[in-house]
Amino acid sequence: MTLSSIIVWVLFASLPLFPFVSWAMGRWYQSRLMNALSEKEKLEGGSLQNENHLSTASSTALMSAQASALLHVSICVGPSMGQIFFMWFKSLVGGRLRSYEVVLEYGRREVLFRLREQAKALGCTSIHNVRLETSVISFAQNQDSKRSSVELLAFATGLIH
Numbered sequence: 001m002t003l004s005s006i007i008v009w010v011l012f013a014s015l016p017l018f019p020f021v022s023w024a025m026g027r028w029y030q031s032r033l034m035n036a037l038s039e040k041e042k043l044e045g046g047s048l049q050n051e052n053h054l055s056t057a058s059s060t061a062l063m064s065a066q067a068s069a070l071l072h073v074s075i076c077v078g079p080s081m082g083q084i085f086f087m088w089f090k091s092l093v094g095g096r097l098r099s100y101e102v103v104l105e106y107g108r109r110e111v112l113f114r115l116r117e118q119a120k121a122l123g124c125t126s127i128h129n130v131r132l133e134t135s136v137i138s139f140a141q142n143q144d145s146k147r148s149s150v151e152l153l154a155f156a157t158g159l160i161h
Helices: 003-044 058-062 081-093 098-122
Strands: 067-077 126-138 148-160
Touching: 003 081, 003 098, 067 098, 081 098, 098 126, 098 148
Parallel strands: none
Antiparallel strands: 067 148, 126 148
């Protein structure tokens, strides 16, 4: 048996396991990203969760700002091929798409964290009117493709007091 025939045999034998391996690797990678984001949020104090980052405070009308800035951040996130396979299967039988929820949760938290970093870099002391938008981006030209990612866009007004 030659080396090339062994490689071909291993590839064909492992083909049915590909969705499971891809799913497991995707979950592992996403958990690493979420843990790193959680650590960054702990150092910075969470995502927009303190008295200087309120979008509907009644005291806002009494504040006077020296300057303002438009803050905007955009990122793209997407599930692994294995997660896409299991989401397709789940769409046949019904139920929550937990893999997709994890991807979106990470994206939302990351975009808010980056928005806060941008505000800090510009010298903003408060962030107001935070808006989040999502849109699905398809990588293929035809509509039958299930390969896609999600773009998350966050924008807000940063005030310098």
